[in-house]
Amino acid sequence: MTSLAHQDTRQLGGPLSILTRQKRDHERLDRLLQQLDRSAPGIEEQATLQAIARLVFPHAFAEEAVLWPAARRVLPDGEALTLQVEQEHQEINELWARLEDLPSGTAERREVLEKIATVLREDVRDEEDELLPRLQDALGVRRLRLLGVAWEAVRRTAPTRPHPVVARRPPGNALSAVPLSVLDRSRDALDASGRRLPHLHARTSRASHRLASVAGRIEHAGPLRRGEDPSTHRD
Ligand SMILES: [Fe+2]
Structure with a gap:
């Protein structure tokens, strides 16, 4: 089992594969989190947060609707693995909902933003190092591409x-x-x-x-x- 971080596009199953699509989004998230660190409180921070939300929430929604049910069907410990990621998603949803009530530039808001970035990065590591490589070992390239197409269709309208x-x-x-x-x-x-x-x-x-x-x-x-x-x- 090899982390997605150490595989190239061909090893991940090509551009259509769910693994390639996941890694691409995760890399984009990393760039946006670095941009958030540099964003000034106020309009700039709001714009970066909206870009992150528009990436993260449809991505996670489509995982929960398409990918994790598939993982539970094919992995013997799929229930435990997917539940851990769902709990991280729940934590991110709750932290993000709190942001709505916290004025820009306050210490409490900064604390919540840092916590969100930490949980998002942990979520990516759990997926790329454990859950997705397990799915890769259990499924052939054709199934990984079909899952990629189904996940993308849900993600675009989530x-x-x-x-x-x-x-x-x-x-x-x-x-x-x-x-x-x-x-x-x-x-x-x-x-x-x-x-x-x-x-x-x-x-x-x-x-x-x-x-x-x-x-x-x-x-x-x-x-x-x-x-x-x-x-x-x-x-
Ligand atoms: Fe993901």
């Missing part, structure tokens, strides 16, 4: 913001995909316009908060909370 209350497993997470993705992506567009056009900021931010409370109500719908392990379930 929610882009934290939703700590929604189930981390099907069927709950699958049911939440369409409504939450539409709301998240509308909020992303509003927030980006507010940063670009400061005279509209108050209006776009009010509209974004209204959509956030709609998303909050949808998250609590019973069917969207079904299917996950009790350790990642939140009230």
Whole structure:
């Protein structure tokens, strides 16, 4: 078993393989986390955080909807391995949700940002050094490419913001995909316009908060909370 970090694209199964796609996103995340370290509090930090959220949340959502169910089917200890990663995802969702209430530039916000970066890096190491190489040993290149295509299709339409209350497993997470993705992506567009056009900021931010409370109500719908392990379930 070799870490993804020490394999080239050919060894990972080519550009379509789930392993190549995962490693590419993880490398991009590392660059964005370095950029976050250099970002000034305020608009610059917000823009970098939005870029990270738009990478991380659809990536993790598609893992939970497509990849980890496949890992549980083919790996004898798939349940334990995927649960550990789901718990990390849950922690990132909860930390990120806290950011909304912490003003830019405060010590508490900096602390939460550092913790988010630490958990994200641990999550990448657990996937690249353990879970994904195990999947590589269990599946042929053809299956790795099919999984890559399925994961990419879900990732492109998945929610882009934290939703700590929604189930981390099907069927709950699958049911939440369409409504939450539409709301998240509308909020992303509003927030980006507010940063670009400061005279509209108050209006776009009010509209974004209204959509956030709609998303909050949808998250609590019973069917969207079904299917996950009790350790990642939140009230
Ligand atoms: Fe990943």
